[in-house]
Amino acid sequence: MKKVYIEVIAALSISILLFGCSSNEKDMKEELNLGFDQSKKVEVSSVNHPDVVVNTIDKQQDINTFINKLKVDKWDAAEIPADAKKENVYKMYQEGTVKLGESSNKNEKELQQVAIVTTYKGIPYVSVEIKKLNLSLKVPNDVSEYLSSQSLEKQ
Numbered sequence: 001m002k003k004v005y006i007e008v009i010a011a012l013s014i015s016i017l018l019f020g021c022s023s024n025e026k027d028m029k030e031e032l033n034l035g036f037d038q039s040k041k042v043e044v045s046s047v048n049h050p051d052v053v054v055n056t057i058d059k060q061q062d063i064n065t066f067i068n069k070l071k072v073d074k075w076d077a078a079e080i081p082a083d084a085k086k087e088n089v090y091k092m093y094q095e096g097t098v099k100l101g102e103s104s105n106k107n108e109k110e111l112q113q114v115a116i117v118t119t120y121k122g123i124p125y126v127s128v129e130i131k132k133l134n135l136s137l138k139v140p141n142d143v144s145e146y147l148s149s150q151s152l153e154k155q
């Protein structure tokens with residue numbers, strides 16, 4: 001009888017393990033969230049002059065449009081070609097987190113830089129830096145063209 005119980009427990013454990021690991025790639029892509037949707041400001045600058053901001057996106061409607069046009073769910077991990085030349089840098093800012101014991105001044109929330117997206121000239125690749133995590137990603141061609149056009153908007 002003990003042998004039957006052990007076999008049933010083993011079968012249940014294996015089936016639970018396999019069921020938990022059965023998420024397919026499509027489900028995982030839908031879960032990709034880089035947190036861009038919480039951005040309150042995006043600054044665009046050229047790699048050649050990183051201190052000069054050529055475009056600032058800070059109206060919530062414009063930020064939402066920008067985030068939607070990024071199509072983050074269609075980005076794929078990929079190696080950036082060795083001969084790639086950096087083009088633009090997008091610095092994304094969010095409101096700081098109110099920590100326990102701090103007052104939440106709704107009028108004076110300081111923006112903190114949370115991500116840097118770097119585009120490459122003529123190729124549909126970006127690198128994303130979030131905290132100490134660096135990702136190399138291939139993006140759709142229309143996203144690459146849109147990102148390149150953002151640096152030209154307010155020059």
